[in-house]
Amino acid sequence: MTSNQTDQLGWGEKWPAPAKLNLMLRIVGQRPDGYHLLQTVFQFIDLCDWLSFHPVDDGSVSLKQPIQGVPEADDLTVRAALLLKAETGCQAGVCIEVEKNLPMGGGLGGGSSDAATTLVVLNQLWGLQLSTEKLIALGLQLGADVPVFVYGYAAWAEGVGEKLEKIAPSEQWVVVIKPDCHVETREIFLAKDLTRDSKSITIAEFTAGNYKNDCLDVVSRRYQSVKNALCALSEFSEPRLTGTGACVFAQFSSKEAAISAYDALKGSWQVYLARGMNISPLLSKLEIGKHTH
Ligand SMILES: C[C@](O)(CO)[C@H](O)COP(=O)(O)OP(=O)(O)OC[C@H]1O[C@@H](n2ccc(N)nc2=O)[C@H](O)[C@@H]1O
Numbered sequence: 001m002t003s004n005q006t007d008q009l010g011w012g013e014k015w016p017a018p019a020k021l022n023l024m025l026r027i028v029g030q031r032p033d034g035y036h037l038l039q040t041v042f043q044f045i046d047l048c049d050w051l052s053f054h055p056v057d058d059g060s061v062s063l064k065q066p067i068q069g070v071p072e073a074d075d076l077t078v079r080a081a082l083l084l085k086a087e088t089g090c091q092a093g094v095c096i097e098v099e100k101n102l103p104m105g106g107g108l109g110g111g112s113s114d115a116a117t118t119l120v121v122l123n124q125l126w127g128l129q130l131s132t133e134k135l136i137a138l139g140l141q142l143g144a145d146v147p148v149f150v151y152g153y154a155a156w157a158e159g160v161g162e163k164l165e166k167i168a169p170s171e172q173w174v175v176v177i178k179p180d181c182h183v184e185t186r187e188i189f190l191a192k193d194l195t196r197d198s199k200s201i202t203i204a205e206f207t208a209g210n211y212k213n214d215c216l217d218v219v220s221r222r223y224q225s226v227k228n229a230l231c232a233l234s235e236f237s238e239p240r241l242t243g244t245g246a247c248v249f250a251q252f253s254s255k256e257a258a259i260s261a262y263d264a265l266k267g268s269w270q271v272y273l274a275r276g277m278n279i280s281p282l283l284s285k286l287e288i289g290k291h292t293h
């Protein structure tokens, strides 16, 4: 393959893997296998990891630089690429480069988003022609948060997060605090004191302001730094927890208000200023590619 062809096909380009926020999260039941049945609203933010894919000719899947603390074989991008090969019999190889910006264990879905970007982009680069529905089903094997990143639209989600319906909450400015702790999703879902019987609500009830996250009480009881972050953000706007934490966020209707909260918090906290997005930057980049290639 010449370098010109390589560029045209998107090999070596940087592909975004955005973070998500759960704008609300209700636990409405539990499956026999222990997985929790949710109602949640996913929206993307313009805070991203960046992935690039480099062809290798020996059929192997590797990482250019493993992420600290994550063995290469466990990395969700490697697992996603191997899953595609196993599913399709594809013999091609790839070296994956991840520019990691999203904090891990933050409830921002970084690992899941990296996996989704790998599924979607390698499907294209390897010419596999799997449908979005098939990629969503493969993504679900890797984690409950992967499907929405493949889907690419802000979504009302049910099931364990795989029943997705497009939704368009307002794309507000957000300030996100990453408290100084790592919350394991599994630990929170195993907690005895977690509420698991919330009443289901409608999209209209969410839109009218029902933003409850059922994990909030358990997480803030166990992690003092999450509680402190909620308190710090509440000076500026109503704070919420994303997923099972640790990150907390608040929305702002103006950029100026968001910047002034960000400026006030940045001396004491690991804090991010971002913008809500109803179409994932990955999907936008794929659409642009379709029109230019
Ligand atoms: C909390 C959320 O981030 C909300 O978007 C997701 O539900 C979690 O998604 P995720 O991190 O991709 O989760 P997975 O990697 O699939 O599961 C991690 C662990 O959380 C528990 N888990 C996860 C999702 C779910 N609906 N019920 C669960 O009980 C399972 O015990 C599992 O062992």
Ligand SMILES: Nc1ncnc2c1ncn2[C@@H]1O[C@H](COP(=O)(O)OP(=O)(O)OP(=O)(O)O)[C@@H](O)[C@H]1O
Binding pocket: 067, 069, 070, 074, 075, 076, 077, 098, 103, 104, 105, 106, 107, 108, 109, 110, 111, 112, 114, 115, 145, 183, 185, 243, 244, 245, 246
């Ligand atoms: N490419 C990857 N990036 C980040 N974490 C990864 C990756 N591959 C595997 N992991 C593992 O997944 C765990 C969860 O990472 P992630 O960044 O998705 O957390 P999270 O934001 O809390 O996720 P979620 O909101 O889906 O619960 C990490 O602690 C790490 O062990």
